[in-house]
Amino acid sequence: MSEQTSNGRATAGDDTAALDLSKMTPPPEQDDFAHLRGTAAEEDVTFDKEERKFIRRRSLALLWKASAGVRGKLLLTAIAVIVSQAAQAATPFIAGGLAIDWGLPRLIDGDATGLWVPAALYLICAVTAGSLLYWYTRMTAEASQTMLYTLRDEVFRKTQALSLDFHEDYTSGKVISRQTSDLEALRELLDGGINQLVQGIMFMLFTTVYIWISDIRSGLVLLCAVIPIYFLGRWYQKNAEVAYRRTRISSARMIVHFVESMTGIRAVQAYRREDARSRQYRKLAKIYRDDMVRSIGLFGVLQPSLMLIGNLSVAAVLLWGGYRVLEGDLGAGLLLGIVLSTKRVFQPLDMIAMFYNSLQSATAALEKVSGLLEETPNVRQVKDPRRLPDCAGEIEFRDAEFKYSADGPVVMQKLDLHIPAGQTLAVVGRTGAGKSTLVKLLARFYDVTSGSLTLDGVELRELAEDDHHRHVAMVTQEAFLFSGSIRENIALSQPDATDDQVIEAAKAVGAHEFIMSLPEGYDTDVNKRGGRISAGQRQLVSFARAFLADPAVLILDEATSSLDLPSEQLVQQGLERLLGNRTALIIAHRLSTVAIADRVLVIDEGRVVEDGSPEDLIAAGGYFSKLHSAWSATMGS
Numbered sequence: 001m002s003e004q005t006s007n008g009r010a011t012a013g014d015d016t017a018a019l020d021l022s023k024m025t026p027p028p029e030q031d032d033f034a035h036l037r038g039t040a041a042e043e044d045v046t047f048d049k050e051e052r053k054f055i056r057r058r059s060l061a062l063l064w065k066a067s068a069g070v071r072g073k074l075l076l077t078a079i080a081v082i083v084s085q086a087a088q089a090a091t092p093f094i095a096g097g098l099a100i101d102w103g104l105p106r107l108i109d110g111d112a113t114g115l116w117v118p119a120a121l122y123l124i125c126a127v128t129a130g131s132l133l134y135w136y137t138r139m140t141a142e143a144s145q146t147m148l149y150t151l152r153d154e155v156f157r158k159t160q161a162l163s164l165d166f167h168e169d170y171t172s173g174k175v176i177s178r179q180t181s182d183l184e185a186l187r188e189l190l191d192g193g194i195n196q197l198v199q200g201i202m203f204m205l206f207t208t209v210y211i212w213i214s215d216i217r218s219g220l221v222l223l224c225a226v227i228p229i230y231f232l233g234r235w236y237q238k239n240a241e242v243a244y245r246r247t248r249i250s251s252a253r254m255i256v257h258f259v260e261s262m263t264g265i266r267a268v269q270a271y272r273r274e275d276a277r278s279r280q281y282r283k284l285a286k287i288y289r290d291d292m293v294r295s296i297g298l299f300g301v302l303q304p305s306l307m308l309i310g311n312l313s314v315a316a317v318l319l320w321g322g323y324r325v326l327e328g329d330l331g332a333g334l335l336l337g338i339v340l341s342t343k344r345v346f347q348p349l350d351m352i353a354m355f356y357n358s359l360q361s362a363t364a365a366l367e368k369v370s371g372l373l374e375e376t377p378n379v380r381q382v383k384d385p386r387r388l389p390d391c392a393g394e395i396e397f398r399d400a401e402f403k404y405s406a407d408g409p410v411v412m413q414k415l416d417l418h419i420p421a422g423q424t425l426a427v428v429g430r431t432g433a434g435k436s437t438l439v440k441l442l443a444r445f446y447d448v449t450s451g452s453l454t455l456d457g458v459e460l461r462e463l464a465e466d467d468h469h470r471h472v473a474m475v476t477q478e479a480f481l482f483s484g485s486i487r488e489n490i491a492l493s494q495p496d497a498t499d500d501q502v503i504e505a506a507k508a509v510g511a512h513e514f515i516m517s518l519p520e521g522y523d524t525d526v527n528k529r530g531g532r533i534s535a536g537q538r539q540l541v542s543f544a545r546a547f548l549a550d551p552a553v554l555i556l557d558e559a560t561s562s563l564d565l566p567s568e569q570l571v572q573q574g575l576e577r578l579l580g581n582r583t584a585l586i587i588a589h590r591l592s593t594v595a596i597a598d599r600v601l602v603i604d605e606g607r608v609v610e611d612g613s614p615e616d617l618i619a620a621g622g623y624f625s626k627l628h629s630a631w632s633a634t635m636g637s
């Protein structure tokens with residue numbers, strides 16, 4: 001099917017989807033966590049132990065997969081961080097223990113080694129730490145940006161691939177929130193966080209080791225500090241996990257509301273809903289603000305508490321060490337080194353706490369992103385699809401039934417319908433009758449729930465996706481135009497089309513004249529001033545697009561009253577030229593369209609209630625006959 005209906009669905013054998021977590025999902029009957037799969041539990045805030053484990057595993061699996069191309073780099077970075085931090089942690093001991101206790105007496109005796117040995121060692125450590133810092137900062141940036149690129153790409157690919165039913169529930173606002181604010185939270189973690197963490201831990205580790213080697217009793221003081229730090233960490237983790245999950249949910253709700261208000265700006269302004277929408281937005285923004293304040297508040301407790309523990313430890317080391325210096329048990333230089341190190345050993349805690357903070361935020365974001373990537377499209381291509389190189393356009397529904405969801409109502413009752421190749425079929429019926437559902441099945445936005453639907457005798461769900469794309473095109477009511485020139489918009493279905501082919505298609509549907517009257521003709525940008533075109537002109541561009549695609553079957557969701565009479569006539573002529581001798585299904589809202597149809601199908605409550613030529617149905621005096629009279633009356637005929 002041509003682009004206009006294409007939702008780029010994923011195929012079963014799609015290997016480019018390296019991060020597609022749905023491939024790891026067991027069949028539902030063997031799945032203990034079916035209720036957490038995909039985006040199902042996205043709005044939940046608390047989980048039991050097993051559920052949390054499952055969600056964490058899924059998030060880590062995603063990170064692991066996203067790191068596939070950069071694991072070597074990450075390992076090298078880790079080694080560089082370790083060496084650099086070891087060098088940096090050694091400097092207070094070179095300045096203290098080595099320079100003062102060992103070097104100074106020698107220097108006083110006139111021995112220059114007392115000066116240059118500590119100086120050279122200090123220089124080596126400083127240069128090593130500095131140059132490695134430069135190198136691993138770059139490496140981390142490269143690795144983290146590569147991972148984010150992979151994730152961004154995958155979120156885009158996945159959301160495009162998911163079937164229409166998913167998007168009808170999930171809304172574009174949520175997708176935008178996943179793609180922007182969630183990935184941004186991850187960026188913060190990957191960009192600086194991990195680096196800081198390894199750096200901090202290593203620095204603390206080496207400094208602690210140096211302190212232990214230099215003086216075991218001061219080391220013991222440090223060990224005591226670990227106990228309150230451990231409990232503080234546990235407390236923070238438990239509370240921050242829930243708090244940050246809440247912020248992801250409230251942030252997504254805020255973005256959804258924003259996107260809806262902006263995409264529906266015409267309706268908002270037409271119905272004067274600006275104030276109401278603003279009020280609602282303010283309410284959601286306030287919830288988000290409060291959630292953020294709560295999570296930052298937790299961090300506000302963590303950070304000063306860590307600082308307090310650090311300062312108390314320094315005081316204890318200084319006090320105890322000072323007494324021992326007085327007793328001649330400890331060198332003054334060494335005490336200086338130990339105190340300096342003890343003070344420094346707690347410095348990275350600040351950084352680690354920050355990391356922990358961004359980790360909690362990123363974990364909550366990762367949970368959502370990994371859930372999205374675990375979703376499976378309902379409409380998929382089978383493993384060995386059937387090919388249909390040439391298509392006449394014969395369509396057959398046999399015993400076909402359809403429900404939008406397993407527990408929902410039957411929207412299309414057992415349908416038997418044969419549409420011979422080349423026939424123009426107008427589908428009419430009251431609102432909610434099931435007209436769009438019928439054509440959506442043919443466009444394969446959904447698969448029939450039972451029975452069969454074939455194109456030239458080939459079951460649609462077995463048909464190769466590209467063949468379906470080529471043979472079936474849908475022109476939607478909205479006639480969506482993408483940013484770019486008119487030429488690009490027409491050539492959307494056939495990017496390799498020559499300029500002559502594009503012009504020929506435009507001429508065929510009667511769009512050439514108005515295009516030539518635009519400031520830059522076919523090169524006019526549809527989103528720029530002067531490039532803005534009317535609803536009828538949009539329809540003509542989309543007809544030209546469909547004409548160029550040259551499908552065997554054309555589906556048309558006809559525009560309703562948005563057209564004035566001259567535009568309607570223009571569009572009508574374009575439509576007739578577009579139809580040619582293709583098979584066409586038109587959801588008809590106009591008398592003129594019904595007049596050119598070979599056959600009319602009246603649908604009511606998911607059933608075909610009338611089926612025949614327009615003349616026969618008018619003569620029969622049923623629903624169509626009444627509709628026809630009503631339409632004729634409004635046309636003044």
Ligand SMILES: Nc1ncnc2c1ncn2[C@@H]1O[C@H](COP(=O)(O)OP(=O)(O)OP(=O)(O)O)[C@@H](O)[C@H]1O
Binds near residue numbers: 404408432433434436
């Ligand atoms: N995505 C969906 N999920 C669940 N039910 C749906 C969905 N889309 C449509 N329906 C239901 O299916 C029925 C048929 O809808 P459909 O859109 O096919 O009607 P229609 O004849 O095209 O109406 P209209 O002329 O107003 O566009 C309606 O009862 C509608 O509520």
